Amino acid sequence: MAGQPLNQPAEIPAELDRWNWGAFFLNWIWGIGNSTFIALLALIPVVNLIMIFVLGARGSRWAWQNRAWRDAEQFRKTQRNWAIAGLAVWVVSIGGCATMVGSIPFVLKGSDAYRMTMDAVRTDVRVKAAIGDDLADNFWVGGHLNVNANGAGDAQFSIPVHGAKGKGTVYSHLVRNAGTWSTRLLVVRVDGVDAPIVLTNEDHVPIPGAAIGI
Known part of the structure; x- marks a missing residue:
């Protein structure tokens, strides 16, 4: 039926409505995976600096509303996996940049x-x-x-x-x-x-x- 919420309850339970690290770290990628296409705004320069914090704060609520979840545990586990993946990507990216910068003196010397x-x-x-x-x-x-x-x-x-x-x-x-x-x-x-x-x-x-x- 049109307008029927995908999950029960329609509003995200309070214990699940918390900061979403997966949405913060992976923003638009997380958005596609969670049917939250407003996250594509993170592709716009300057806007993305604000959007990543908006996604972190409201990502859990939007993901609950935009996708059907079997139960709260599936939602919690899925968002935890997104957070782990996002953290891993950031660690690898920062580590790669640090390695490149740190290698410059060795190349020159x-x-x-x-x-x-x-x-x-x-x-x-x-x-x-x-x-x-x-x-x-x-x-x-x-x-x-x-x-x-x-x-x-x-x-x-x-x-x-x-x-x-x-x-x-x-x-x-x-x-x-x-x-x-x-x-x-x-x-x-x-x-x-x-x-x-x-x-x-x-x-x-x-x-x-x-x-x-x-």
Whole structure:
């Protein structure tokens, strides 16, 4: 009969009307599986930021009204499975993103351009006097590395370093031609010191605080 509720009672029992983690985590996917198509609004940018919380708060009520359930236990078990699946997807997604971000320093540090930069810095007398013979790089470094199939490439690094005498940041720019890297710019700025240590400046890039003519 038209208009007849799918479940008895028509209104969700109070003990089942709780926050729905499956709807929150999986939003529109959960909506399709629970015949709650208003969840498709979660596909709209900006609206989705609000909709996931609406689904979390009202998802259980909508699922009860929009699908036929054998009993309360089936409903409870199904929504629990959705919550577990949603949590698993989020954990895997966050873990994957964290792995990608965490792998960036390893990729940069594993390059020949990075090793050339650090070798030059560690052997420079001025750098050792300012930072120490035990100069080491931090785990997190910035920059980019591009290598083309034809052997050309470009690399820029911003490397925090520290030693027994002080801390600083290494800035470098290297270019790769025919498979060989060459350093175009290599500068070390020591914390608390105005004048940078310029190791290489092949392109005569203006460097604030550096001696004229370098």
